[in-house]
Amino acid sequence: MAINKKKDQIFTAAAKLFIEHGFKATSMRQLAKEVGLEASSLYSHISSKQELLAQMCMSEATKYLANLDQVMSVEKDIINVLRSISYFHIETAFEDPVSETVFTNEWRYLEEPTLSEFKRIRKDYESRILHVIAQGVNQSILIDKDPFILFQLFQSSFKWIYMYNKPSKWNKEDVKHTLTEVLLKGIKK
Amino acid sequence: MAINKKKDQIFTAAAKLFIEHGFKATSMRQLAKEVGLEASSLYSHISSKQELLAQMCMSEATKYLANLDQVMSVEKDIINVLRSISYFHIETAFEDPVSETVFTNEWRYLEEPTLSEFKRIRKDYESRILHVIAQGVNQSILIDKDPFILFQLFQSSFKWIYMYNKPSKWNKEDVKHTLTEVLLKGIKK
DNA sequence: ATAGTTTACGAACGTTCGTACGCAAATATG
DNA sequence: CATATTTGCGTACGAACGTTCGTAAACTAT
DSSP states (O other): OOTTHHHHHHHHHHHHHHHHHOSTTOOHHHHHHHTTSOGGGGGGTOSOHHHHHHHHHHHHHHHHHHHHHHHHHHOOOHHHHHHHHHHHHHHHHHHOTHHHHHHHTGGGGOOTTHHHHHHHHHHHHHHHHHHHHHHHHHTTSBOSSOHHHHHHHHHHTTTTGGGGOSSOOSOHHHHHHHHHHHHHHHHBO | OOTTHHHHHHHHHHHHHHHHHOSTTOOHHHHHHHTTSOGGGGGGTOSOHHHHHHHHHHHHHHHHHHHHHHHHHHOOOHHHHHHHHHHHHHHHHHHOTHHHHHHHTGGGGOOTTHHHHHHHHHHHHHHHHHHHHHHHHHTTSBOSSOHHHHHHHHHHTTTTTGGGOSSOOSOHHHHHHHHHHHHHHHHBO
C-alpha cells in the first residue's frame, strides 16, 4: 500500500520552501532536490507547480471555514467564539505553519479559476468573523470602535507565528493563552 | 534642475509593483511599462533590480531606527514610547505603503552584503523595542506575560494596513487612534 | 515468470528573466 | 552653434524557469 507517500513528501517539502522563500522564488529543481529527485520526476506525482499551491490554499481555506462553522454552531457567546477562533489560528499556525503563509501571502499566485474560488471562501470566512465583531460592538460587549479595524487587528495578530516558528521556540499553550487573552482584553468593552 | 525625476518615478512604480506582486514576481519589463519606457532603458537610471529593493529596504530601516532614537530620547514613559512607535508605524504605513511590505516580506530577496546590513539594523530596532516592553513588564506597567509574545503582537498589528490600503478606505487618524488604544489596552497591566 | 503499471531520469522544449551593448535622439553645457 | 552628456531603444546574451517526452528501471499483480 503506502498510499502516496512520495506525493505527501513533495507537498511537505513544497510547503517548507514556500514558507522559506515564497512560491515564486521556489523552483521545481529546488523542490526536487529537497525530496531526492530530479525536477522532471516530480511530474510523475503532481501535475504542476500551481497544483501544489492550489491544493494548499484550498485545503487551508476550507479547514478554517469548517472550524468556523463548527464553532459558531456550538457556541453563541461572542467572546467565546472569538476565543475559539483565536485558539484555532494559533494551533494551526504551530502545527501546520504553511496555513498562515498561504492565507496571508502566497494565495496571490493562484491562477483562475482557483483564485476566484479561494477569494470567495476567504471573503466568506472573513465577513462572518467581521459580523461577529460588529455584533459584539453593537451589543456593547466589545469596545465602541470601527469593527473593521478591530477585525483587522484580530486577524493580523496571528501572522507572526509562522515566521519565527523555526525550532518551536515557544510553548504553544503559552502563546495560545497569552495572545488570546491580551487580544480579547484589548477589544473587550 | 528637476533632479532625478525619472529615477524617482521608477522607484515609485517599483514600490507599487513590489507591494502588488512581490519582488520576485515583478519583472523589469512590467516596471518599464509602468513608467513608459523599454526595459533596457531603465538601466540608464538604475544599475539593477536589486538596487531598487536594497534602496527601499535600507531607507525604511534607517527611517524606523531614526524615529526610535528620537522617540526614546525625548520620551521616558514606557506607554508613551510604545504609543509613539505605534503612531509612527501607522502613519508610515499610510503614507509610504512600501515600508511594511519590505519590512515584512520582501527583505528576504536582498543579496549580500545588503542583506546582512539590513538584518543588523532590523535586529537592533526590534531588540530595543523588546527591551522597552520587557522593562514595562518588570515594572508592572505591562501585563505579566512573556515580553516576546507581547512584542510580536505589537509588531504584527500594523501589518494589515498596507494590504488594504487601496483607495485609502479609512481615515488615517481613526486607524491610528483606534489601533493604538486597543493595543495598549491589551498589554497594559 | 510474465505482463502491466508506476516511478525516475536525461535531454530538450519554448518562454521569460535580468541585463549588456552599440547607437541614435534629446538635452545640457560651453 | 558646437560639443559633451544623458536618456532611450532595439537587439541579443546567457541563465533559469516550468514542463514534456521517450525510455528504462523498479515495483505489483496475475
